[in-house]
Amino acid sequence: MFDLILLISLLLISFAILVALYRVYKGPSMPDRIIALDSIGINLIALIAVFSIYMRSTAYLEAILLLGILAFIGTIAFSKFIERGVAIERKHD
Amino acid sequence: MNESMIEIIVSILVLIGVALALISAFGLIRLPDVYTRSHAATKSATLGVLVTIIGAFLFFGLSEGVYSVRLILGIVFVFLTAPVAGHLICRAAYRSGVSLAEESVQDDLEPILGSEEERRAHNKERHHRSS
């Protein structure tokens, strides 16, 4: 029963990711896509969390924080990129 | 605490998380513009994931006795960064001139940052200069 719930959860989260992907594809603007990507990242975290429960294994827990970090940095980079055209500035203006 | 209790608690937490994730996904599709979508994506999804991670944390802590520091760090991290990320995206969106939904009633920033077209032009020029 428990495993079934987890499995269903996994499916649902995957579905959420698919939906977000649709948004990435559709746009229409860059920020829309980034938002969608960000939420994919976050959903992925949830996915892995559920999956590690499902697997009864702590081996994947690192991935959670890692994804969090990457999603954050990615989002920041993208937004700066859109806002200013460069991600990393030589000098702040 | 016995096995089934743990499983029930964890199940509930996970299901809440998944529900939130689904809601935010729904929002991502249905809401009309970037700003509202970001609302759905960053807030409810963050909450969803936090709940799920807590579920995982409890599961491993209670059933296997492993209180994972990584998970706590993860929770803290998501908690800290998600709002900032959402903020930055919205700002970027606004500054690069993404239009508000037609249903929008008010735009408080317009007097300060200029009209949509101005911002878009400015943004274009900026990109042009930096390339």
Next chain:
Amino acid sequence: MKVNDVILQTVTKIVVFIIFTFAFYLFFAGHHDTGGGFIGGLMAASALVLLYLSYDIDTISKAIPINYRTLIGVGVSVSMLTGLGSILLGFPFLSHTFEYVDFPFFGEIELATSVLFEFGVLFTVVGGTLTIILSISEDV
């Protein structure tokens, strides 16, 4: 149009420490658990990238005066030297050894030369990744 990054910078200051901690955790965990020099290096690099993102190259270069190209060299040499050590001791190149040492307070800790090797990996990865990212960023 002045851009204000205060929120980002404030959060960054905290987050960077989390990332660094995580990076070092991954690095040391690698021996017995998921992780390792490479992924640790990437995490450390991403922390640095975050810094560059929130501030700018000039500021960070002043704060952290590392030439990443030199860091690459250092990394490769560290790995190589651990291997050379085994040669000098008359073992085949890159022979590793490990010992469990009882430290007061900390209890039994494993000391392995492969950790030293992994340090080299970490440095190289940090150096390499940042050299690539910064080279491009400066050019754009």
Next chain:
Amino acid sequence: MEILMSILIGVLVTAGTYLVMSRSLLRIILGTAVIGHGALLLLLTTAGLKEGAPPITNIEALSYADPLPQALILTAIVINFATTGFFLVLAYRAYKELGTDDMDKLRGIDDE
């Protein structure tokens, strides 16, 4: 699972190969990345997809997944990353210097 994976790998390789033959540099680079994914998955698949635990002895398990392909893939990932990184920058420089990312304009037949 092996059959599914084999087919997926075939799809990846097909897509990657197709992309590699396009005109635009970016698509070409993406193509190499796609083939790369296929190759990595293949390495894991052909070694046999065991239903064991991750190859960490801390985890008590009857059987573990084959660790060797994983190590190989890890090395390959890093190498692919380095190569892709370099290729990207090369493409970028070429674009800036030659003013195009269209491979058809990069023929360079300058013969007698």
Next chain:
Amino acid sequence: MSWVHLMIVLPLLFAVFIPLLYKAFPRIHTGWFVLVVPVLIFGYLATYLPMLANGGTAIYEIPWIPYLDINFTVFVDGLGLIFALIISGIGALVVIYSIYYLSKAREALHNFYVYLMMFMGAMLGVVLSDNMIVLYLFWELTSISSFLLIAYWYQRKQSRFGAQKAMLITVLGGFAMLASIIMIHNITGTFSIREVIAQSDLLVQHDLFLPAMLLLLLGAFTKSAQFPFHIWLPDAMEAPTPISAYLHSATMVKAGIYLVARFTPAFGGTPEWFWIVTFVGLFTLIWGSLNAVKQRDLKALLAFSTISQLGLIMSLLGMGSAALYFNPGDQGVQLHAYAVLAAVFHLINHSTFKGSLFMVVGIVDHETGTRDMRKLGGLMTIMPVSFTLAVIGSLSMAGLPPFNGFISKEMFFTGTLSAASLDIFNMSTYGAIIPVVAWIASVFTFIYSIILVYKTFLGKYQPERLEKKAHEAPLGMLIPPSILGFLVLAIFFFPNVVGDYALKPMVASIIPSAAGVFDDYAISWWHGFEPELFMTMAVVAVGLILFATLNRWIGLYNHMPQWMHLNNWFKHGLSGMERGSHKVIDWHMTGYIRDYLMYIFITIILIVGGSYFLLTDFTLYTENLASISLFEIVLALVLLGSTVLVMATRSRLTAVVSVGVLGYVVALFFIILRAPDLALTQLAIETVSVALYLLCFYHLPKLKGRSEEEGEKFKIGNFIVALGIGSLVTLLALSVNGYNLFEPISVYYGDSYDLAGAANMVNAILADFRGFDTFLEIVVVAIAGLGVYALVRLRLEKRGGTDESQ
């Protein structure tokens, strides 16, 4: 190491010092130093003559590559030694001649003499080596030195062309000869010519006999300018005249003759050898003489006459080879070996008269500035000595008494007649052709000999058409041809001196079974009224008539069809090859990388796919497979979706993001497939990669979608190829999955905790078991990092500069 070795190497060694001498003694003509060498060699080798006359031979050996049975073995027998004497003797004369011919002030003498010495050493090596590989070595060296000598005046386009042509043709022959040598070696197991001859029976019966023989003859024919390979020789006349006299009449072109003679004991006695050598020789004889008549350049005339004479000698060798068919002691041996005697005799005679003729022509050229017979004439009174020498040479060539050419020509007729009467090798049907062809060729030989003398020295003197004021040549230039002219006469009167010391030993080498048959035979110029004499008289009569009516029929040559000009064949062949190659290259080397990849993929599909279908039978293994859960199917669908999206999208961003998603899904697969380390790394790497894609490609023009006109249409061809590769990979993967014969070695790593002190096996492998891979992997990262830095920073384009890469 023996003195004979030294004699071969001496010119080569001396060549090293020539440039030094040239620099050190600018006042003395370098030729004087060089002269020492051939004189020394001639002197030393002449001491072997008595030994030969007694039927002896000598062998000396220096090991070179004993492992491969390649040794520098010299073998002094009649054939080799007489050739060597001709080479060094005429070499000495040519050096003297060249001292006066080539100006000390204007010419790069050191080059000239270096090449000359190279050639001399090489030629001596060819005729004295016993080892076929060493022979081949020197053989190629003669081609090369000839190449260099022909292009001595390399500023002239014609010289370069002639040199290239000569080299290509002779080297082609050389390669053929090499193949033949290897075949012979594979049959007999030795490179030594003597041992090959000893195993002649084995050779003749082997399957490879015919190819080996043909290839060997190809080598000989190209070198000796036999039809149709003679075309290089007229162009080789661009060389300075001493060289023409030396290489292209007296020595190098005879290397082919030498080769045929040398291998006659091995291959001779078979119908194939007889027919090919005889008829190629005869055809060359007549072709050369016919063509010589129409030439207007003196040297061209001599070139064709040389071709013709070489054909004569070749055909004689061919006819003589019939002697080997008979057992020793048979009457046939003497009868047919007589042709070989004639061959070697004519060979020597040809060297004397043709050498002197070339030198005379050189004198005419040198003193008047032209070799065009239309401009020349009436030089008899101005250059009396030259005239005399020319008459001697020409009449000897024409086969008239009292010159040595007469004797050998008579012997030639005898040879043809006896060959015609041969009743083996199907000769009874075709044999009659031989004397007829020989006779016709002799008529034309007679005509061009007369033309040579008449047009140059008789007729009207036309000083206004000459570039220089003509006068007799200096004494030094006249001495060498005079010596040769003297020999022409001397041999006529004392043929048996040559006969005993040179000809009989030579025949003994060529037809071993004829070793004793000529012991009591004496050559003489008078045999009574035999058919040969009538043939000669007819030649003179018809020749004179034709010469008198020359202007009436010379126009016939203009009607020669175009295809008969073999030169054009060569020219067009060469340029055709170049053009054809260019077409082939242009056709497939388009410069489009897409095409190249397409070829590569198609090759892989064809070869691997082909072998898959030919070698394996496909079965789908369904045992022991891991289970699939629904969740995995969803992931697979996501993967499929994003893959299709990458291919389908027209937006660059979408493509990048889709690849990113793909990467993430792959990471999830890693998680499912129990590879947490991989998942982590993949996640991190994918993020960085996507960031890099975007960083680099933000500024590029919009990715063209398939809907746009010029944009990337969906290319069905590309897709089929891609699908082919993909299916191949899948098929192989499916087959491989069913192949479970072996336990993977990774079981060993299960004990990683005890072995390497690490619980994480993957990490233990990375850091310890296969730490070297990891180490190299960071080297790769280092290279990539530094490379990117250098690529972004270093821009030489703007600077221009003298980088040789542009």
Next chain:
Amino acid sequence: MNNIIILLLLIPLLTGVLLIFLRNRISAQRWLSILSLLAVGVIAAIIIQRVLNEGTMTLNLGGWEPPYGIVLVADMFAMLLVFTTVIVGICCLLYGFRTIGEERERYYFYTFIQFLLVGVMGSFLTGDLFNLFVFFEVMLLSSYVLIALGGKKVQLRESIKYVLVNIVSSMMFLIAIAYLYGMLGTLNFAHMAIRVSEAGQDGLLTTVAIFLMLVFSLKAALLMYFWLPGSYGAPPMAIAALFAALLTKVGIYSIFRVFSVVFPHQPEITHQLLAWLGILTMIIGAIGAVAHWSLRKILAYNVVVAVGFMIAGFAVFTTTAIAGSVFYLIHDMFVKALLFLLGGVMIGLTGTDKLREMSGMIRNHASLGWMFFIAALALAGVPPLSGFIGKLLVLQGAIGEGFYIIAAVGLITSLMVLYSVIKIFINGFWGENQLTVEDEKMSTKGTLLPSAILTVIVIGMGLGAEFVNVYIMEAAEVINNPSLYIDAVMPNGE
């Protein structure tokens, strides 16, 4: 335990890393890089002598017994190639000192060269399939950087193609490794060989082997040479020479190694295929060499011809032919480097690589001309230069085994090769001299020394063939008799 083997790789690696720190001290960089190679050369010579006396040496890296760890195998074949690599490397470096320019030197040129050599030598030495892949990558990545270093237009344009093709081939390599590991469960050559012969080389294994063969072919420019002419024409000649001499050889080496040790059981399929690939390659290479009037292109296509010849020689698969192939392989490394370096000087002097725009250089540059002439003859296999013995042995083997087509094509293409290079000589060195010393774009000062060294080697290898043969035969013996290799790597069996 033979740690000395690893020094062959460690010294250049260490030097390469050290040079990163010495970025701005160019003369120090030069000295160090030469010294490093000299040291490697000496060590290689020592190892060669030891191998000659004691047989194949192996080093189990990390002390792990094969097949569990990575093993370096120094057999005669590999060591000869390593030694040749070092010498070629030294010569190209010496040439580079004069021509490569300070900017490139400042941007880690020497580091990349050292790493490139590590990749090449490592590929020769390693006894492990995956490690071979990694060494390939070290080599390839260095070559990517070197080909693009300087960022000129041609370089960028051609390097993209080069990189792309090689990335694709690396992917194919990975795929092949995946299959092989999936089937055999091991990566060590010797262990693979044991398992293959245990299982019998069935159809599937042969198919996978052919897949691997094509991967190597792509690197070796065997039939799939399309990427080569363009990319060897782009970088400065010091680099192009190094590429021409070394890169394709690694692919050839791999084919030799894998199809002698691991998959020798079905020669009627695999080696027959190799023979045809070799023949086609010779033909097409010769066609390319004849077609062009551009110095770089002619030389590049000549690389292709030689590849075909060596592979065809190997495909004959007798001791004689293999010895010939090995001899030719080594000869080719020297002579290609020589030709490219001389071509570099010619291009440097005239500022063009079009033969029709060159003329009469022998007037002022006699030694250049004669070295080129010798190199051209050696290339065509004229005795007593180095190309001859190899050619002779290969032809001997081919004719002996009835591969007449190989012999015929080998000889005809030799003639075409000769034509193509003599064309360069005739057009470049003969004719009216058009350039005065002042017009010349580059001084020949110091650039002829490396060529002179190589010329001496090319002549010496031919004249001293008996001396060289001792080693060559030993190498051929190892290739022809894989059990020697297998026993050296895994003395205790499985």
